[in-house]
Structures are given as C-alpha cells and as structure tokens.
Amino acid sequence: MADHGGHGAAHAHEHHWEWSYYPLILVLGIFLSVPVAFGFFFQYHNATLGIASLGLGTPLLLWGIAGWTSEGIANRDKEPGWALTGLPFFIVSEILIFLSLFASYWMLRLTADVWPPAGTPHIGVVLPLIMTVILVSSSITYHFGEMALEEGNKGSFNMWLMVTMALGLVFLGCTIFEYNHLLHEGFGFGANAKSTAFYSITGFHASHVLVGLGAFVCVLVPALSGKISHSLVKGAGLYWHFVDIVWFFVVSQIYLW
C-alpha cells in the first residue's frame, strides 16, 4: 500500500488509502460556530465565550470550505462525477423541510379565528414583488453565464456570475430592509402567530439564498484564476434555481394569500 496519501498524488497505478483533512475541519467549524456558539449566546447568555467560539469556528469553516473546493477542483479527474446526480436527492430533502414549515404555517393559519391576528401591521406586497423580479433575473443571468461557459467564454461567465451574485445580495438587502421596517413597527418575532410564520419561513428561505451565494463564491474564486469545475457550476446553478422556485411559494403563501 503506497504511502503517498491525499488527493495530491495523481495517477497512482495502484490503489492507495485516500484521505482528506477538510471534512474534519469543516465539521469542527460548523460545530463551534453553530451549536456551541448558539448555546453560549442564547442558553448561557455568555457573550464572551460565544464570540470566542464563533471566532474560532468561522475561520475553520471557511478554511474547510475553501480547502474542500480547491481539492475537489484540483482532483476533478478522480471524482466519479456524480455530484449532479446526488444533488437532486439532497434537494428532495430540502423540499421536505420547506413543506414542513409550510404545513406548520397552514396549521396555525387554518385553525385561527381571525387572520391576520391582532397586532399585525400592514405587510406590503410591492417589495416582495420586486424581490421576485430580482431573484428570477438572477436565475436568468446565471443561465446566461452557463451558456457563455459552454461556448468557452470564461470571462463572460465570470461577469454573469458576479451579476448573479450582486442580484442575490440585493435580494438579501431587501429582506433586511423589510425586517428592519417591521421590527420598528413593533412586529417582533414573537408578536403573534403571523410573525411566527412570517419570520420563520422568509428567514429560512433567506438562509438558503445565503448558502447559494456561498456556493457561488466557491465557484467564483477559482474561476477568477481560470479553474472551473463544471459539476460545481451546474450544481450551484441547480441549487440557485431551486431557491428561486421556493421563493414563489413563499410569496404566494405569505404575502399574497
């Protein structure tokens, strides 16, 4: 058994034990920055330790993602290339999370005597419609990027990718703006059943936009130096379109209904 481990050793003629640092690093990052930090902040009200574990966890998280991505891109000939077949399964899971959230919302809403319950301010539909336009255009711009890539035009791909990301950021900005506005009107998370559903569902969707943007960063950074993994590009795109489609349900259920 040859002892040159890692994904660095290309073209080994015999099998060797594969290994990688990054899964562990990534997990440690997640562990420190989510459960541990959350526990310190919200359960034990200890901001110092909370910040400390966030401060330790976040760099680990970023390092893990960066290392993982670059290892993947460097060794793409060794990856079996089933990423695009695995992602749809994962998306099935995601769909079910959203479904559970919507089901909870329906249960709250359909058993309520009056809806929206007392204490709900007016929630405008103009902003969400603008956000819809933004998100849909971002899906289209990404598609343009992918077409450019198919023609081998990497520069144009990068450009479209950045446009997409900018649109995603604007979308998140809109969310923040809206939340800020509503919170100022005294519509806190726990105000009533409507706020409960509203913030949970839109917030959960926004977190998915954030993850999508994160995936784009993983595409963009190597792409700027000319390294492009097609399965990563396709996968990030697929995820983005999924997030886009979920938004339609969010708008129709939360804002328009």
Place this chain on the structure above:
Amino acid sequence: MKEWIFTTDHKRIGIMYLVGSMAAFVVAGIMALLIRLELSSLGPTLTDNATNYNVWLYFHGAAMILAFLIPSLTGFFANYLIPLMIGAPDVAFPRINAFSIWLFYVAIVLALSAFMVPDPPDVMWTGYPPYSVQTTGNTSMYVFTVHLLGFSSILGAVNFLCTVIYMRAPGMGWNQMNFFVWATLAAFVIQLIFIPVLAAAVTLLLFDKYFGTAFFNPDAGGDVLLYQNLFWFYSHPAVYVILIPAVGVVAEVMAGMARNPIFNYKVAVYGGAWAIVVLGSDVWVHHLYTSGMVDWLRIGMMVTTLIISIPVGLLMISLVGTLYRGSIQYNTAMLYAISVLFLFLIGGLTGIPLAMTSITLHLAETYFVMAHFHYVMAVSATFAVFSGVYYWFPKMTGRMANETIGKLGFVLNFVGINLTFWPLFSIGVDGMPRRYFDYAMFPEFEPTQKMATMGAIIIALSMVVVIFNWVYSAIAGVKAPLNPWGSKSMEWTHTQSPPGAGNFPTPPTVSADWSPYNYGKHTAQTI
C-alpha cells in the same frame, strides 16, 4: 496514522462508526444501569434529585436511538458492506462520507456534554413542548444533536443512493443485490424524506424557546400538537430505519450460516421492505392515540398501523423460511441472529395491541410500551448488530472471534434481557407509567422492578464479555480463512480479509446467473 483519522475510505469510516456507536452504546448502557438501579427500590435510591434521573433517561433514550442504533445500522454496516457487496471501490462521495462521520462524532460529543454543562437538557428524547420550551434545561443541545445527526444521515442517504444506483459491478441487476443492500436503500429513502421533517420540528422548537415565536404556544395562536405530529411523522418511520436494516443483517447472517438463499427474496424486498417504506408514512398517529387528536384520525390510523403487520409478517416468513432445508451451523453470529426471530416475535406481536387505539388508551405511556419497544430495539435490533459484528468480524479484522467467549456472552445476554424486559409487560398492563423517577403509588411493583434490575446487571456483565471478546479476538484471534462461512456473497468471494484500498484487486463483474445466494443448485433465476 493520518490515513486513519482523515480517511475517506468507506471501510475505515465504517469501523469508526462502529467504534463511535459502541461507545455511545456503552455510555447509554451505563445510564440504563443507573436508571434501573434507581428504580430497584421505592423512593430515592441512587439520587434524591429527579432531575438527575431525567437527564440519564434523556441521554439513554436519545443516545441509544440516535447515536447507537441508527449509526451502527446505517452508518457502520452500510458503510462497511455496501460497496463490498455491490463490487464498488468506494462510495460515490468519499469526502462527504468522511464529513458525515465527523458530524456524527461531534454530535456524540455534544450529547455527552449534557453531563458537564449547567442546566443539562431534561426533555427526553421526544422533546415535547411546551415543557421543552419552558424548562430551564438546555434544549438547544437536544436540537443541535438532532440537527447534526440528521444532516449526517441525509448526506449518508444521498451518498448511498448514488452509490447503489450508479456503482454496482458491471452486470449486477437489481435483483442480484444482497437483501441487506435493499434493506439499507429502503432505510435511506426513509431518512432522506422524513429527517427533514424532524429537523424542521426541532428547529421550530429552537425558535420558540430562544426567539419567542409561538408555534407551540396556544396563548398566541400556536398548537402543542403540531410538534407531536411533526415529530412522529419522522420518528415512526425512524423505527423502520432501524428495523429494516436490522432484518437485512439478520437475513444475511441466516443465509450465510444456513447456506440457503433468502426465502422468497423478491417478496421480501418489494412486499416487505419497500411496502414498509410506503405504508410507514401514514401511521404516525399511533403515537398520538392519547394525545387528544381528533377521533377519526386516531381510528383511521389504527387500520393503517395494523396493515403494517402484513409486510412485517412477510419479512418474518422470509427469515424463518431461509432455515428451511438449510445447512444450519450454530456459531455465535447465528445464535444472535436466530434468537432475533423469537425476540422480534415478542416485540412485534406486542405491537399489535398497541396498534389498536382502544387498547392503547390504557397501555400508552406505560411499561408495556417500554417493554415492547425494548424488545424491538434494545433486544432485536441490538442483537442484529451483535450478530452482524460477529459474522463480519473475520472480514474486518482478518481474525476469527473466539467462539467460547462469544457463546458465553450470548447466553448471559439472552438471559439478561429477558429477565429485564419480560416482567415489565406485566406491570405495564397493571398501570406502571414510564419515565417515573419513583412509583410510590405502586408499591406492589417493587419486586418486579428488582428483578428487572438484576437482569440489567446481567446484561452489563454480558456486555463486558462481548466487548472483551471483540477486542481480544481482534488482537489475538486465530487467523481467519478467506471465506470462513462458505458464503457466496461478493464481500467474501472476491476480496481478501480485510480488503485493501480500493476493495477489489480486480474490479468484479458478474454474470446474469450470479447471485449472492447461489447455494446448492441455485442461480439468480431460482431465488
């Protein structure tokens, strides 16, 4: 060394799952012993603070299910065996596989720290609100343990679905796969579809407790039953995540040790495992028979729940039938496997009254339920795990497990669990409620509780013997022949023990007649 710790190889990851889940089993088992000692006499025995008891019970329940059974069945066995059984060099996404195991490990660490933090979680493994929202205990720890393990399992599911769909050896048709592979596939489909619901449920709990939302707060328009529905929508199917692979392991061991094909293989696959996946999604209300759900739903789900006995019965017939005209050899692995036939009979049949709404109005939340699910999980599924470990021990270590010590462990184990759990059926029917720190209202149950505690001590002894045997035999056991059981399955016939990197010296291909159960004159077509 780094090739072990940072490994992305499915066999090593599998063994790490085994080690991790056995560690969880040991700690959760010690909790069980504490619980049983506490119950051995009326009034406070070990501790006079019920919160201690509740934290032990929380850890025991959550760890046994989430950190022992699910990871050992869908983590260890699936990882170690599936690529070997289908002739693949590894899983589809090795690094994601490594990611999954680390998520599993940090989840155990998180769960274990329950014993070290102030305000430990005391919400039981079900975490029902409003208690879990109102308690001063650290419910976030429960929530994140579920999240981490859930994320790990979902990724595992994605990984293995891709592996089985795309990486089978050239020529291997769907009906030429080991039953265990099918069983695990079914379990992973359940994981993929239902875990998100659980994840959502506990996330809402987190929002309610820490951000003041009102999902489960009736004063602000929420509903306490919402959580219970979401929770059991996953957690009922979760028992099949345990049961189906456990049956898969037992079936493999029985086929190997009786040198027979699995009786009615296709019916076991489609009419058994997959029918359970389909039917299992609309029975969750049987956990809510006394929760105040509307009457028609309770009675409707009685019918669906009873119907599950059909696929489960078909699986049982396949297991028993595998012995028919077999060439049975009784080694430790087989003793564990065959005892599952009887023990699961007890566990499964006592589930029938529990499926009947009107009967369960009395039995719910009593020791009868406790005894029932221990016969299914703590006994049958756990014995399936032990059986599998003994059966594939030579594969993993290249050495034979010691039979004498093994059988001693088995006998102690078998006596212990029956001594512990039988008597509980009877006090359950007489009304002993579960999750009771003390039972001042039922002094007449004390002798029975004592007997159960004695049984638990015997189980503890037996586990010392079993684990000693594994460690001892892994180091100093007799060298194993290439195919000690004379099995026809690919993990025995096509590679050495333990298999090297890449699994197979030459990538296997199979013919249309090949099957892992070609004993006697059988071909893939006669199974």
Place this chain on the structure above:
Amino acid sequence: MTKWYAFAGAVLGVVSWATVAIASDQAAADAAAAAPAATQEEAVAADAAAPAADAAVAEEGAVPAADAAVAEEGAAPMEEAAVEPAAPAVEEHAAPAATVNNPAEGWNTLWHHVLIDLYVIGGIFALITIAFMVTYTRKRDDQEGDLPPMNLVLSLTWALIPAFIFMADDFYLAANGWKLWIDQRNVPEGALEIKGLAYMYEWEFEFENGAVLSGNESRENPILLPVGAPIVIRSHSDDVVHSLMFPDFRIKEDVMPGRTTFIWFMDSAPGDHLFTCTEYCGVGHSNMWGRVKTVPATEFEAWIAEKA
C-alpha cells in the same frame, strides 16, 4: 454437538414465549372470568384452530389446507365486523345509564381476545422455527442448503396467502377495537361532569356544585365518586402537557394547554382506585397522583354537598 445448541435455543424460545404469556396474562385472568360465555367459546375455537393451521403450514406442500383453515378463521370475524360496530353508536343515547357498556370491562375482554390472537400467531411462528432449527442442522462441513427453487407462482402464493391471513386478522382486530372505541369515546347522557385542571405538579377537580378538590390531598383523603354512574372529566392544563390516567379504568388522555380533552369511566362495584400523570412534565412528573374511592351514590351526594 450442534444439535444441542439447536435444542437449547428451542427450549429457551419456548420458555421465553411461555413466560411472556404468563407475565402479561395476569390482568386478563379476571377479565376471562367475567367474560360472557360466547367469548369463552370463541377462545376455545381459536385455540383449537391453532394446531390445525400449525400442522398445515408445517408441511410446506399443503398450501390449500392452510388456505382453508384461514378462510375459516378469517371469514367469521369479518362478518361480525361489518355488522356490529354501528349498533352501540345508535343505541347509546337512548340507553339508560344502567345498560351503558362499561369501557373498562370491554377493554379487559378485548385484551383477552387479543392475547389469544397473539399466542396463536406467535406459537405457530415459534414452533415452525424450532422445528426447522432442530431438523436442518449442518451434517457435513461442505454441505449447502437445499431450499427448493422459487418461481413466480410459488412466490406469489407465499406472499398472498399469508397477506390474506394477516389482513383477515387485522380486520378482525380493527373491528373489535373500533367497537370498544365507540364505547370509550361516547359519553353516556347524564354523566357526572367534572372539570379537571393540571399544572406542575398538581391536579384539581371541580365538581358540578363548585367543589374543587386537590389531587395531592386525595392521597390521604380519597375523592369520592358514585359507583355505577358514568363520570366524565374534561380537562386542560395551565402549563405543559400532562396526562390523566386511571389504570383501573383502562383509560387515559393527555391534558394540555389550548385544548380540552376528556375521559369517561364508570365503576361497577365500590372500590379504591388511583390516578396519575402519564405524560412527562418535568421533575415532579412521578409525583402527580391521587386516589379516588367509589361509593354508593347517596354517600357520594352527601359527601360532595359538604365540600361545596
């Protein structure tokens, strides 16, 4: 040598089965004594059918025989199922309190039926397994199994026939379960109404005349209830989920904030009973219990009037 293991396993299996039977039969014993004659007959019939079915299955060839046995076992209960559940539902309102079915007695009877059902199925499976275990041990080291080849017809036969047996049994159980359920969930007219309130860690019961009685205090001074009269407790909780269980009356229901749930029961002879919490509610969970005592109605009336 191997035969010995098989034998030991077989004995263990039988012993284990018998012990479960005995252990869980305690509660059913008195039920059996009280059960109407018809029940006894049915029980005997089922018992008698068992060996026959058993024998039929053991000889693998004799599928049709097994089939016949099933038809017998399955068909009768199914008809019964179709007719009976509706009946009590119609009668229930008209019925004077004296002829109301006592759900606890119904429970005991049904429990006895179910146990017989389980013994029969379990016995058949266990005996066949043991027979196989003892018969088909390995004789030579290189011996392989000799399971007959499967084909589509055989395979489907072995799936469908058992499926129908199980299905027949399921419907039998479901129908009987449903019947009892109707008794359990329809409160007879004129039942004594009690309002229950649960909080950490105490029960409170408010009677029609405004008397409020504490669960904790009832451990020393049991709450009196009239014997022979239906009693309904409609409860809710002030904090977390609790559950009100009367083990002797074979009934419980969760008690939670935001909803009101009920249980009803009646006692046919004066006696002492306890109630307790059966949904985990924190550190005092096992300490939420009390006692009731059923007494003749006149005694109850006098007692409760005093408490008002």
